[in-house]
Amino acid sequence: MNGAAAAELPVYRARIEPDWIDYNGHLRDAYYGLVASYAIDELMDYLGLDAAYRERTHCTLYSLEMHIHFLHEVKGADDLKVITSVLDFDRKRIHAGCTFICGRLADPAATADMMLLHVHQGQKPASASLPDAVTAKLSALKLSSAARDSLGPLSRKIELKPR
């Protein structure tokens, strides 16, 4: 985080398991997603959408969409941490970003962004408004558009263009 938001989120420190390294000798693509998923769990705790909240309200977050840019190889011995950002939010949705930082590298090892929906789980899960206390925290965390632009590549249409 670069201080552009009024509040700062805790940094998630990943533990790279040996079986996350694939035949290419680096962190398998999907495990960047798992590390991001765990970092979002910590964001949920920080926002008050923790296990106690989920049990009390039967509300939780569902992932709608996720995009990852794999920018550098991560090896088994690397330390890896994730800085989570609130890119945007509305009454029911949170657009969150993850920047993967590896001590060995000057630039991010990866970036990810995802859309999360607040859902009431019942017989049939349905979207539900976020509590005011959570939207207040999201307001304090939301990055400026300049800070957002400096995070690195975000989601886009994946396509081959002639080059």
Add this chain to the structure above:
Amino acid sequence: MNGAAAAELPVYRARIEPDWIDYNGHLRDAYYGLVASYAIDELMDYLGLDAAYRERTHCTLYSLEMHIHFLHEVKGADDLKVITSVLDFDRKRIHAGCTFICGRLADPAATADMMLLHVHQGQKPASASLPDAVTAKLSALKLSSAARDSLGPLSRKIELKPR
């Protein structure tokens, strides 16, 4: 696959592990990515970019980018399979798609697409041209644009629009 490509890929059948189910009682978002990653391993075998090829040539595929749409919840008892598609390719890159099919659901449970780069691994990994035998297979597999459009949602910019 709907027969729009001249060749058809084998279907990947996922095995959902118990610890892939999260506190929401459904398949954790990141494990859709792991299932897609394993399906791409099978695509690599089918294309001839298998373990023997990788050992002989020191060439492999690296993931550059991945986007997933989570369309329906998948539960621990569900059967889940992935149909892989070749959306596009060039001399060094493959744009692949994954459609997640769950027996219980009429529509796909998820869709994913990803950009893969053919890389020669050495002291410093560098992009490398795909062998002609592989590009011939890719030509036979590549979907028409109509078939591609029928696959379901593909990658895009994730953003909140007023609604």
